[in-house]
Amino acid sequence: MDSVTQLQGQLVDYTTSLFNEGYLNDQYTQLQQLQDESNPDFVVEVVSLFFEDSERLLNELDRALDQQSLDFRRVDSHVHQLKGSSSSIGAQRVQNVCIVFRNFCEAQNVEGCLQCLQQVRHEYSLVKNKLETLFKLEQKLLAARGSIPTQ
Amino acid sequence: MATAGEFFRRHLSETVEVFDQSSSSGSQELHVLAVDDSHVDRKVIERLLKISSCKVTAVESGTRALQFLGLDGEQSSVGFDGLKVNLIMTDYSMPGMTGYELLKKIKESSAFREIPVVIMSSEKILPRIDRCLEEGAEEFIVKPVKLSDVKRLKDFLMRGEEEKNGEKGTNKRKRQDDYNFSLSPPSSSSPPPPPPPPPSSSSSVVDDLSSSLRPSSSILSPERPLKRPRL
Numbered sequence: 001m002d003s004v005t006q007l008q009g010q011l012v013d014y015t016t017s018l019f020n021e022g023y024l025n026d027q028y029t030q031l032q033q034l035q036d037e038s039n040p041d042f043v044v045e046v047v048s049l050f051f052e053d054s055e056r057l058l059n060e061l062d063r064a065l066d067q068q069s070l071d072f073r074r075v076d077s078h079v080h081q082l083k084g085s086s087s088s089i090g091a092q093r094v095q096n097v098c099i100v101f102r103n104f105c106e107a108q109n110v111e112g113c114l115q116c117l118q119q120v121r122h123e124y125s126l127v128k129n130k131l132e133t134l135f136k137l138e139q140k141l142l143a144a145r146g147s148i149p150t151q
Numbered sequence: 152m153a154t155a156g157e158f159f160r161r162h163l164s165e166t167v168e169v170f171d172q173s174s175s176s177g178s179q180e181l182h183v184l185a186v187d188d189s190h191v192d193r194k195v196i197e198r199l200l201k202i203s204s205c206k207v208t209a210v211e212s213g214t215r216a217l218q219f220l221g222l223d224g225e226q227s228s229v230g231f232d233g234l235k236v237n238l239i240m241t242d243y244s245m246p247g248m249t250g251y252e253l254l255k256k257i258k259e260s261s262a263f264r265e266i267p268v269v270i271m272s273s274e275k276i277l278p279r280i281d282r283c284l285e286e287g288a289e290e291f292i293v294k295p296v297k298l299s300d301v302k303r304l305k306d307f308l309m310r311g312e313e314e315k316n317g318e319k320g321t322n323k324r325k326r327q328d329d330y331n332f333s334l335s336p337p338s339s340s341s342p343p344p345p346p347p348p349p350p351s352s353s354s355s356v357v358d359d360l361s362s363s364l365r366p367s368s369s370i371l372s373p374e375r376p377l378k379r380p381r382l
Contacts, residue, residue: 027295034198034298042198049190080244084273085191088295 007141014137023127028090047131050089054124057082061117065110075113076105082120093123158300159280160290181308182206186216186241186253187271192294196240196271199301208236213248216241217256220263236266238308240296243272243279251283258287269304271296 018024028043035042057078064075083098097120104112183205185196193209200207210216220236239257241250248256250270258264267289272279280291289307292300 030295030297031195034195034202039198046191046194046198049194053190080273081189084189084294087273088189088191088195090295 004141004145007137007144011134011137011141014134018130018134022092023130025090025092027088031089044135047089047135050085050091051128053085054082054094054128058117058121058124061120065113065117070108070110070113072105072108072113076102079105079116079120091124091127094120094127097123157275157293158290158303159284161284180204180206181237181305182208182235183238183240184216184219184236185209186211186213186239186245186250188212188242188245192242192271192296196296199296199298202298203301203305205301205305212245213241213250213253213256216253220257222256222260222263236263238304239266239268240304241268241270242294243270243283244274251279251286254283254286254288267308 015024019028031043031046060078061075061082064071064078079098079101083095083102086092086094086098097116101113101116101120104116181204183200185193185200185207187193187196187209188211193211197207197209208219210219216239239253241253243250250272254268254270257266257268264287268287269290269292270283270288271292271294273294275293283291290304
């Protein structure tokens with residue numbers, strides 16, 4: 001088996017596992033379908049925006065939850081944005097935590113919010129890691145040959 | 152598992168015209184103004200539209216959208232680069248001016264009320280949907296927006312040559328419509344007879360929006376009264 005075939009196999013396997021383990025959902029596939037020769041970096045670009053947005057929002061959440069008197073609406077607003085962008089790239093697990101997080105905001109449950117913040121940071125760093133690994137695999141494959149296999 | 156995108160639209164009983172000034176070449180490339188405060192969503196919607204052969208202007212707020220439309224001026228819906236706007240797609244939840252408020256401003260303007268406005272939201276809140284549709288939104292799409300949504304919108308805008316019976320439509324359509332819920336790709340249905348048309352300003356009409364809008368394969372909720380109180 002040549003290295004290209006091997007890499008292709010690895011890429012497919014890795015991507016499949018991300019879907020199976022719930023890190024990514026169909027929306028990610030939708031994004032992949034929007035990528036073509038005229039826009040070969042589309043997915044990476046969108047995901048990079050997601051990383052930027054998320055990091056900003058997580059920092060805002062740290063600040064918001066660190067206050068003496070919690071402004072739940074402010075917290076909810078940040079979580080809503082994070083939920084939105086994670087949904088737009090198909091980051092299912094991040095999105096799921098955001099849903100629970102918003103419920104705690106609505107219930108004005110401080111403990112719940114703090115827990116969710118921890119959890120959402122965790123899920124975010126997991127998916128970030130996974131996506132970066134995925135992109136590296138794609139780069140390797142590109143370098144070894146030409147195009148990325150379609151799913 | 153993920154299904155086809157959900158969207159809601161009114162069961163229109165009138166035709167509405169979309170004025171297209173770029174008819175000289177016969178090409179009907181639509182120009183869409185996309186409004187969303189999320190970077191990620193702007194990027195995605197832009198790509199969805201470009202891949203569907205639409206020109207896109209993506210802005211981050213309702214204020215910017217109104218500026219682009221030149222709402223302060225007396226012009227018709229011509230943007231800075233002189234391109235006519237054929238469709239406005241706006242997020243609902245935005246800081247400052249919400250998508251609903253933007254919708255209202257557009258529908259209250261004599262110059263722009265004929266531009267179809269689509270609201271996008273990650274939240275499927277029925278009163279919100281009702282409110283938007285009643286205010287004249289063409290459709291309410293639950294995010295994330297998919298390629299099939301854009302394709303459907305584009306088809307909807309482009310079609311209409313055969314529907315154009317010289318019927319001119321009014322643009323403030325509230326209080327006259329019921330609506331369909333659609334959870335599946337549309338199938339065609341026969342239009343109900345349109346009401347007598349009010350006078351409308353005319354320019355060269357290239358497209359108009361068909362009243363035979365989609366989904367009646369949809370789930371029409373029979374309990375809902377035709378006229379709903381404003382929420």
